[in-house]
Amino acid sequence: MSSVAVPAPRRRREAPLALGVSTAYLSVIVLIPLAALTLRSLEGGVSAFWDAVTDPQAVAALKLTFAISLVVVLINAVAGTVTAWVLVRDSFRGKTIVNTLIDLPFALPTIVAGLTLLALYGPKSPIGVNVAYTTGALVLALLFVTLPFVVRTVQPVLLELDRDMEEAAQSLGATSFQTFRRVIFPNLFPAILSGTALGFARALGEFGSVVLISGNQPFKTEVASVYIFGQIESDNITGAAAVSVVLLVASLGVLLAIGGVRRWATRHDQ
Amino acid sequence: MRSLILALAAIAVAALVTACGGTSEDSAEAGSDGAKLTLVAYSTPREVYAQLTKDFAKTADGEGVSFDESYAASGEQSRAVENGLKADVVAFSLAPDVTRLVDAGLVDETWPNDEWKGMVSNSVVVFAVRKGNPKGIKTWDDLTKEGVEVIEPNPFTSGGAQWNIMAAYGAQLKQGKTHEQAVEYLRELFKHVSVQDKSAREALQTFTGGKGDVLLAYENEAILAQTKGEDLDYVVPDETILIQNPVAVVNNSSNADKAEAFLEYIRSDDAQRVFGKAGYRPVSENVAGEFDYPKPPQLFTIDDLGGWAEVRERFFDRENGIMADIQREVGAALE
Amino acid sequence: MTRYALRFAALGYLAALLVVPVGLVVYRAFEDGVAEFFAAITTPEALHALWLTIIIALIAVPLNTVFGVMCALAIVRRRFRGHGLVNSVVDLPLALSPVVVGLALVLVYGRNGWWGRWLIDNGVQVIYALPGMVMATVFVSLPFVVREVVPVLREIGDEQEQAAATLGASSWQTFWKITLPAIRWGVAYGVVLTTARALGEFGAVSVVSGHIAGRTETMTLHVEERFQAFEVQDAYAASVVLALLAVCTLLAMTLLRRDDA
Numbered sequence A: 001m002s003s004v005a006v007p008a009p010r011r012r013r014e015a016p017l018a019l020g021v022s023t024a025y026l027s028v029i030v031l032i033p034l035a036a037l038t039l040r041s042l043e044g045g046v047s048a049f050w051d052a053v054t055d056p057q058a059v060a061a062l063k064l065t066f067a068i069s070l071v072v073v074l075i076n077a078v079a080g081t082v083t084a085w086v087l088v089r090d091s092f093r094g095k096t097i098v099n100t101l102i103d104l105p106f107a108l109p110t111i112v113a114g115l116t117l118l119a120l121y122g123p124k125s126p127i128g129v130n131v132a133y134t135t136g137a138l139v140l141a142l143l144f145v146t147l148p149f150v151v152r153t154v155q156p157v158l159l160e161l162d163r164d165m166e167e168a169a170q171s172l173g174a175t176s177f178q179t180f181r182r183v184i185f186p187n188l189f190p191a192i193l194s195g196t197a198l199g200f201a202r203a204l205g206e207f208g209s210v211v212l213i214s215g216n217q218p219f220k221t222e223v224a225s226v227y228i229f230g231q232i233e234s235d236n237i238t239g240a241a242a243v244s245v246v247l248l249v250a251s252l253g254v255l256l257a258i259g260g261v262r263r264w265a266t267r268h269d270q
Numbered sequence B: 001m002r003s004l005i006l007a008l009a010a011i012a013v014a015a016l017v018t019a020c021g022g023t024s025e026d027s028a029e030a031g032s033d034g035a036k037l038t039l040v041a042y043s044t045p046r047e048v049y050a051q052l053t054k055d056f057a058k059t060a061d062g063e064g065v066s067f068d069e070s071y072a073a074s075g076e077q078s079r080a081v082e083n084g085l086k087a088d089v090v091a092f093s094l095a096p097d098v099t100r101l102v103d104a105g106l107v108d109e110t111w112p113n114d115e116w117k118g119m120v121s122n123s124v125v126v127f128a129v130r131k132g133n134p135k136g137i138k139t140w141d142d143l144t145k146e147g148v149e150v151i152e153p154n155p156f157t158s159g160g161a162q163w164n165i166m167a168a169y170g171a172q173l174k175q176g177k178t179h180e181q182a183v184e185y186l187r188e189l190f191k192h193v194s195v196q197d198k199s200a201r202e203a204l205q206t207f208t209g210g211k212g213d214v215l216l217a218y219e220n221e222a223i224l225a226q227t228k229g230e231d232l233d234y235v236v237p238d239e240t241i242l243i244q245n246p247v248a249v250v251n252n253s254s255n256a257d258k259a260e261a262f263l264e265y266i267r268s269d270d271a272q273r274v275f276g277k278a279g280y281r282p283v284s285e286n287v288a289g290e291f292d293y294p295k296p297p298q299l300f301t302i303d304d305l306g307g308w309a310e311v312r313e314r315f316f317d318r319e320n321g322i323m324a325d326i327q328r329e330v331g332a333a334l335e
Numbered sequence C: 001m002t003r004y005a006l007r008f009a010a011l012g013y014l015a016a017l018l019v020v021p022v023g024l025v026v027y028r029a030f031e032d033g034v035a036e037f038f039a040a041i042t043t044p045e046a047l048h049a050l051w052l053t054i055i056i057a058l059i060a061v062p063l064n065t066v067f068g069v070m071c072a073l074a075i076v077r078r079r080f081r082g083h084g085l086v087n088s089v090v091d092l093p094l095a096l097s098p099v100v101v102g103l104a105l106v107l108v109y110g111r112n113g114w115w116g117r118w119l120i121d122n123g124v125q126v127i128y129a130l131p132g133m134v135m136a137t138v139f140v141s142l143p144f145v146v147r148e149v150v151p152v153l154r155e156i157g158d159e160q161e162q163a164a165a166t167l168g169a170s171s172w173q174t175f176w177k178i179t180l181p182a183i184r185w186g187v188a189y190g191v192v193l194t195t196a197r198a199l200g201e202f203g204a205v206s207v208v209s210g211h212i213a214g215r216t217e218t219m220t221l222h223v224e225e226r227f228q229a230f231e232v233q234d235a236y237a238a239s240v241v242l243a244l245l246a247v248c249t250l251l252a253m254t255l256l257r258r259d260d261a
Helices: A007-041 A045-054 A056-089 A095-101 A110-121 A135-160 A163-171 A176-204 A208-213 A224-233 A237-269 B002-028 B046-058 B074-082 B095-103 B159-174 B179-191 B200-208 B219-227 B256-265 B269-277 B307-316 B322-334 C002-029 C034-041 C044-077 C083-095 C098-109 C116-121 C130-140 C143-156 C159-166 C171-200 C203-209 C219-228 C232-260
Strands: B036-042 B066-072 B089-091 B119-130 B193-195 B214-218 B232-235 B239-249 B298-300
Touching: A007 A237, A007 C044, A007 C083, A007 C098, A007 C130, A045 A056, A045 A237, A056 A095, A056 A135, A056 A176, A056 A224, A056 A237, A056 B322, A056 C002, A095 C002, A095 C232, A110 A135, A110 A208, A110 C002, A110 C219, A110 C232, A135 A176, A135 A208, A135 C002, A163 A176, A176 A237, A176 C083, A208 A224, A224 A237, A224 B074, A224 C098, A237 C083, A237 C098, B036 B046, B036 B074, B036 B256, B046 B066, B046 B256, B046 B269, B066 B074, B074 B089, B074 B095, B074 B159, B089 B095, B089 B256, B095 B239, B095 B307, B119 B159, B119 B219, B159 B179, B159 B200, B159 B214, B159 B239, B159 B298, B159 B307, B179 B193, B179 B322, B200 B214, B200 B219, B200 C219, B214 B219, B219 B232, B239 B256, B307 B322, C002 C232, C034 C044, C034 C232, C044 C083, C044 C130, C044 C143, C044 C171, C044 C219, C044 C232, C083 C143, C098 C116, C098 C130, C098 C203, C130 C171, C130 C203, C143 C171, C159 C171, C171 C232, C203 C219, C219 C232
Parallel strands: B036 B066, B036 B089, B239 B298
Antiparallel strands: B089 B239, B119 B214, B119 B232, B119 B239
């Protein structure tokens, strides 16, 4: 049995292997392809990149994508918070099943999601609701895929929330709404924000569920990922890569922002 | 925990081995003197080629030959082969998709130098309408009438769309209009286009799904939809373009002689009859006579309009082409 | 009163968006009878598609699990500059459009890609063959194990590991006997999520697959193909199979949550 061994050097020897292997894996799978993408987008120089990104159809697609994604995640921020509230604070028969179902959009393939929405809200709808080939269809598809995000970030926070403050507020005469606004909501806000941001990043790139249901009409219902696909099809690889890089930077930006929010929230707690 | 990880590892190894075994199986497969040909085709003739590949194996030339088949949109497939999808025979919906492979060095530029000019089947552009043709659409002018909704795929992603547009343009010329007036017609037409799917097949599905009053389509697509029980009729306009579908052998094929034999076979009378029954117009003259497809009085070809090379540059260049301008104008008007 | 209103709103929203559409597809898949359903999902193409989907998942999931644990260890246990950036890069596949993923892979491994020409000349087909499809699937399902394990690692701290090291345990022993059991629920959740993602990937695989019927079509591509061939019922049948796999995933998640707590 050794005497007082020095623990720290042993630990650090383990981590480098983990770090090395992870970096190599990340590079081969993620970084190198993304680097190839970025370089390809700049193949014609910065001017070609700029031209590709400012093409009216590209701009329309990007504007539509950002706008619709924002609207959708805001709706799901409200719906998600309400759902999380109901799942945590309420109790009724079948609650476990409902809780399980929330993850369905994570597990269901996007093409199946598109097909199911098309079956109920498309041309052959049994209830007579047909939003296919409109921006309504886009909203529907994106609502579906971003549904779980806010629910799943808010739920753990709600579960851990200390009820004492609420009870204190109520005993001091605050209404439920005031309690919610002043006591509960500030605690939930970082979770709602990060769930919304994550959903937003997800919605920006959505393809499979949108492709069947939206009609993909340039300037009207064509989102960025479909535009990129179209550019690949018409041999404009540089243009496709350029708009892809825009989406990439936007997604990365949102993810970094979420990381920042998380750090702010943990400091805030302390 | 340990046993779980060992189990996972064992499964992963087994999967890898099976997968590797599966992929090397492709090249080593196909028995003693059997060859394996990969056919990369556009989406619409799937059922036809499924039949023809079977029939070919029953002939003397095709004995022991088996096929891998891949079907997707014509442009997508052409691009895939250019990017490395292994193919022995390619069958696309329009010649420029073969030209792309010629430029990439994958197809010999002598491919159209046979008695059929490299083509295997024909069709024409028609108007697909609702059963009974409630809006009475019969001519190109009917498409630009008030309230008529046209379904047309996106010309920058769909070969079928390019055929449609050249049919529309050529029809105007045949009616005696000038180039400018014909372009003006195209502009009018696109104001009526409400949905632009990325491929002809998707446009057909949009139409059968209930959207739009008229779909510009290949005749064979309209016929296919009818045989699948879809409720539609179609009208062959007086002026329309002859759609010609090319086939070619890929020059780095390891079974070039079998591939050539297959190409011979699909022009044979038996094979052409299969095409004919599926709604295509056979290229073989004697078989064509057995089917009575309507003959439009003013039928023209892409060569009458200058050939694909010139047309692609003039109309479908995505920066300066006529269609790019029209898309921008119509799109701007929609915003 | 508000309680019922909220409950009604939440459940109504979920019903309209999730339950009824999926239920309708299940109904439609069986509309012509159970025999028809089974005929649709036992065609050679459908069976091969299912087999291919499972094989790809069986390769991608263990790879991402091993990577996930290592990466989580590196991020949490070793404070290096830019670990926030690494965290975000790992999360990137969650947000990236699958079309972009496919394009990026083709630009590296395709015939005109960085390494593509060399690979193809040496007989290795990546794009339009199994390896490309596995890579695309690995890419999109990369983050899940990392994301589940990182918070657990952070929470449990490293006192136990330090103690073990003081007592003379080697790094491997420490990892195997201390760390791994402590993070096992995180790993389990991560594996389930990774598997679900791998089974359900569509967009990226579509770009790199080649669509060779009976050879490079996964179950999701098979659904699209059937839909495009006007065989909507077949598409619904295949969708039901995928939905069942999804439900199994959800059940696994629920059971794990229960065992964890």
